[in-house]
Amino acid sequence: MNTERERDASGELLELLYAVLRGVRRETGPYAPGQLRFLRTLHDCGSAQRPGALADALAVAPRSVTSKVDAAESEGLVRRLPDPTDRRATLVELTPAGHDVLAATRHLRHEHVADRLARLSSPEQAELLRLLRVVGAD
Numbered sequence: 001m002n003t004e005r006e007r008d009a010s011g012e013l014l015e016l017l018y019a020v021l022r023g024v025r026r027e028t029g030p031y032a033p034g035q036l037r038f039l040r041t042l043h044d045c046g047s048a049q050r051p052g053a054l055a056d057a058l059a060v061a062p063r064s065v066t067s068k069v070d071a072a073e074s075e076g077l078v079r080r081l082p083d084p085t086d087r088r089a090t091l092v093e094l095t096p097a098g099h100d101v102l103a104a105t106r107h108l109r110h111e112h113v114a115d116r117l118a119r120l121s122s123p124e125q126a127e128l129l130r131l132l133r134v135v136g137a138d
Contacts, residue, residue, distance in 0.1 A: 013135075020116065028108040031101065038068040039077060039094065039102055048081055048093035077101055 025033050041057050042049060051069060055062040069092050072078040077098035083089035094102075117125050 023116070024109055024112050027112040028105050029101075031105065035068060035071065036102075036105060038065070039072065039098055042078065042092060042094055043099070043102055048091035050083065050089055050091060054092065072098065 028036075031039075038054070038058065042054060045053075045057065049057075051065045052062055054069075055065040058065065069078060069080070073080065075097075076095055078092050079095055081091045081093060083091050117128075120128060
């Protein structure tokens with residue numbers, strides 16, 4: 001049974017983690033987290049994918065992927081291609097602009113996290129990372 005103090009500590013940890021993540025997301029450009037997750041998932045697949053496969057990879061409804069593809073396509077971040085194995089199907093792939101957005105976002109995130117870590121001394125940074133590894137371990 002958790003004590004009141006343990007519940008307070010776990011709640012504070014959650015709030016602090018959310019605050020840091022919200023700050024990093026807010027500081028990394030105009031793209032919504034869901035749209036970036038979609039682009040990262042498509043990138044991580046390594047090749048063009050059917051929207052249904054992307055929906056499975058993202059654990060979302062296929063219609064959610066359709067709206068993400070539509071939005072990303074209108075911004076030039078992805079393109080639809082005919083599926084060479086099934087002419088009724090389409091594939092989605094990242095464009096060079098989509099790859100650029102992911103690279104820029106990754107760079108901004110690292111910059112902003114580095115700025116946040118710079119608030120701490122080197123020993124404090126090492127201790128924070130050590131403690132997070134302990135808390136994050138399975």
